[in-house]
Amino acid sequence: xxxxxxxxxxxxxxxxxxxxxxxEFTELRRRLRVFVFPLTAFFITWYxxxxxxxxxxxxxxxxxxxxxxxxxxxxxxxxxxxxFVITGLYARYADRRLDPIADKLRHELEETK
Amino acid sequence: MTTPASLLLADTGGTITEINPVLNMxxxxxxxxxxLFIVFRASRNTKTAADYYAAGRSFSGPQNGFAIAGxxxxxxxxxxxxxxxxxxxxxxxxxxxxxLVAWLVALLLVAELLxxxxxxxxxxxxxxxxxxxxxxxxxxxxxxAVSFFYLLAxxxxxxxxxxxxxxxxxxxxxxxxxxxxxxxxxxxxxxGGMKGTTWVQIIKAGLLISGAxxxxxxxLALHGxxxxxxxxxxxxxxxxxxxxxxxxxAQYGESxxxxxxxxxxxxxxxxxxxxxxxxxxxxxxxxxxxxxRRSVVWAIALIGLFYLFTLVLGYGAGALVxxxxxxxxxxxxNSAAPLLALALGGPLLLGFIAAVAFATILAVVAGLTITxxxxxxxxxxVNVLRRGASDQVNEVKVARITALVIGAMAIxxxxxxxxxxxxxLVALAFAVAASANLPTILYTLFWRRFNTSxxxxxxxxxxxxxxxxxxxxxxxxxxxxxMIPGVDxxxxxxxxxxxxxxxxxxxxxxxxxxxxxxxxxxxxxxxxVRSLTGAGAEKAxxx
Numbered sequence: 001x002x003x004x005x006x007x008x009x010x011x012x013x014x015x016x017x018x019x020x021x022x023x024e025f026t027e028l029r030r031r032l033r034v035f036v037f038p039l040t041a042f043f044i045t046w047y048x049x050x051x052x053x054x055x056x057x058x059x060x061x062x063x064x065x066x067x068x069x070x071x072x073x074x075x076x077x078x079x080x081x082x083x084f085v086i087t088g089l090y091a092r093y094a095d096r097r098l099d100p101i102a103d104k105l106r107h108e109l110e111e112t113k
Numbered sequence: 114m115t116t117p118a119s120l121l122l123a124d125t126g127g128t129i130t131e132i133n134p135v136l137n138m139x140x141x142x143x144x145x146x147x148x149l150f151i152v153f154r155a156s157r158n159t160k161t162a163a164d165y166y167a168a169g170r171s172f173s174g175p176q177n178g179f180a181i182a183g184x185x186x187x188x189x190x191x192x193x194x195x196x197x198x199x200x201x202x203x204x205x206x207x208x209x210x211x212x213l214v215a216w217l218v219a220l221l222l223v224a225e226l227l228x229x230x231x232x233x234x235x236x237x238x239x240x241x242x243x244x245x246x247x248x249x250x251x252x253x254x255x256x257x258a259v260s261f262f263y264l265l266a267x268x269x270x271x272x273x274x275x276x277x278x279x280x281x282x283x284x285x286x287x288x289x290x291x292x293x294x295x296x297x298x299x300x301x302x303x304x305g306g307m308k309g310t311t312w313v314q315i316i317k318a319g320l321l322i323s324g325a326x327x328x329x330x331x332x333l334a335l336h337g338x339x340x341x342x343x344x345x346x347x348x349x350x351x352x353x354x355x356x357x358x359x360x361x362x363a364q365y366g367e368s369x370x371x372x373x374x375x376x377x378x379x380x381x382x383x384x385x386x387x388x389x390x391x392x393x394x395x396x397x398x399x400x401x402x403x404x405x406r407r408s409v410v411w412a413i414a415l416i417g418l419f420y421l422f423t424l425v426l427g428y429g430a431g432a433l434v435x436x437x438x439x440x441x442x443x444x445x446x447n448s449a450a451p452l453l454a455l456a457l458g459g460p461l462l463l464g465f466i467a468a469v470a471f472a473t474i475l476a477v478v479a480g481l482t483i484t485x486x487x488x489x490x491x492x493x494x495v496n497v498l499r500r501g502a503s504d505q506v507n508e509v510k511v512a513r514i515t516a517l518v519i520g521a522m523a524i525x526x527x528x529x530x531x532x533x534x535x536x537x538l539v540a541l542a543f544a545v546a547a548s549a550n551l552p553t554i555l556y557t558l559f560w561r562r563f564n565t566s567x568x569x570x571x572x573x574x575x576x577x578x579x580x581x582x583x584x585x586x587x588x589x590x591x592x593x594x595x596m597i598p599g600v601d602x603x604x605x606x607x608x609x610x611x612x613x614x615x616x617x618x619x620x621x622x623x624x625x626x627x628x629x630x631x632x633x634x635x636x637x638x639x640x641x642v643r644s645l646t647g648a649g650a651e652k653a654x655x656x
Contacts (some may be wrong), residue, residue: 076203
């Protein structure tokens with residue numbers, strides 16, 4: 001069995017292309033992409049900047065901020081902070097902006113099967 | 114060291130001779146007994162393929178989040194990172210950041226879409242809109258390669274720990290312990306399937322994270338809950354690297370080549386996670402894509418917290434135990450965390466941490482074995498060899514036999530590889546995962562034009578490039594710490610191939626796609642709609 005054949009079963013082949021080009025699905029895809037693509041670009045750049053700084057600017061990273069805590073440590077801890085914040089933002093966005101459309105489309109698709 | 118610190122430490126600097134093997138083994142034995150009991154109970158409901166591979170898709174998001182953390186926080190994370198921070202300071206911290214940030218790729222781009230389109234394996238998703246047999250074969254080969262290197266790393270790490278934690282010396286004793294670990298793992302996988310394996314991982318994650326939390330609070334309490342003071346104590350040790358511990362460069366700052374090598378490692382770490390088959394397979398154990406999202410959110414929180422703990426534990430080991438004693442201990446750098454436990458809480462805490470370290474290896478190895486066996490049975494046996502003509506009973510039987518074979522190979526490989534460089538094997542697994550799997554996963558989910566030819570070019574090209582560059586790297590030959598120290602055929606200057614093989618794999622995926630005229634708009638539309646909406650996604654099994 002291929003990954004999908006058994007799900008489609010004996011029912012007439014659904015016109016997925018029609019759903020794909022429909023306004024609701026297009027909006028769902030747009031909402032997903034306008035959120036995750038820029039964020040991905042951001043965190044990859046932010047992480048690479050960190051790795052590059054740690055590799056090629058160790059003296060700057062060794063600059064003390066307070067006590068024995070230096071720029072490098074703060075920068076590293078900020079990577080944790082941004083990871084947690086992005087996770088939270090995405091979870092909220094998906095709950096509010098993606099799930100309602102996805103749920104509605106799924107119910108429609110599964111009922112008309 | 115400050116005065117309150119020395120007061121709180123009953124007998125400062127507990128030494129290696131205080132290690133009590135009987136106590137360590139008893140704690141570990143207790144863990145095995147409890148988990149075996151749970152595995153037996155969990156196995157009563159394992160009937161169908163969905164039960165065996167995906168635990169009936171019945172775990173909740175938070176449960177799966179713990180299991181992911183249990184699967185991901187390997188011995189390399191715990192012992193390796195603590196040790197690296199204790200000895201090399203800041204540079205060890207860089208690893209944990211790569212391992213953590215990598216989860217955003219899984220969260221934003223992969224987890225939910227994969228859960229919605231696949232059934233049991235990575236191959237289900239990659240082959241969805243392609244020609245089934247060649248793509249499934251390639252996905253299975255990549256899965257087996259990644260799992261095998263990862264497995265070897267865990268088993269080798271286990272072997273080198275035996276000396277330290279159980280006080281067992283000599284070849285035979287070590288081999289026996291590796292074999293025992295392997296046999297227990299096989300029992301988990303054969304009997305408990307994914308449900309049993311998941312419970313082992315959940316329990317282990319709970320033990321590991323609470324143990325690390327307790328030690329972190331302890332270390333901070335010794336330093337008046339002042340991070341700056343802890344750093345000062347670590348830098349003040351005469352046997353350590355001094356102020357250099359606090360800034361990057363102690364390990365990787367030697368030359369432009371070592372710097373480039375680090376960059377390559379950084380890229381492989383951040384892109385590797387979302388291509389690790391045993392991580393991907395965990396997303397099938399929850400009922401919906403929404404639960405898959407919740408499980409990644411939980412996993413990120415747990416893994417992030419844990420890596421923050423390792424920062425404190427690493428510097429704590431540097432400050433309270435010291436580099437000389439860590440380097441002099443039988444486990445070398447890996448012994449930093451256990452020695453810190455000994456210094457803090459004496460033999461009892463060491464016994465607990467030792468048992469957790471073994472449980473870690475056990476749980477990760479079980480997760481890898483079930484993934485590799487699922488990929489062989491589901492992708493190769495059912496879909497390539499039998500062309501889909503096989504029932505579930507037969508498929509699960511093949512998966513169990515495969516698990517047995519892989520378990521035996523892991524024991525043999527672990528015995529042979531026990532003196533190998535563990536970090537090299539783990540980095541290799543990440544680089545292969547990022548090169549062979551991630552480009553195809555992203556292309557197939559987000560690029561409409563992508564086709565079979567592109568998938569094959571990218572997967573085989575990425576896998577081949579990563580393996581070739583590793584073979585001709587200083588990690589294998591030509592250096593002091595190489596696998597084969599005597600000879601030198603290191604034509605490629607970097608130990609980690611990621612910076613070359615990952616972009617190459619993306620490029621090959623594009624070239625291969627363009628060279629073929631294959632288009633399948635119907636299947637592409639079906640995959641895209643299903644991946645985003647969850648329509649027709651696999652449901653949880655009701656018992």
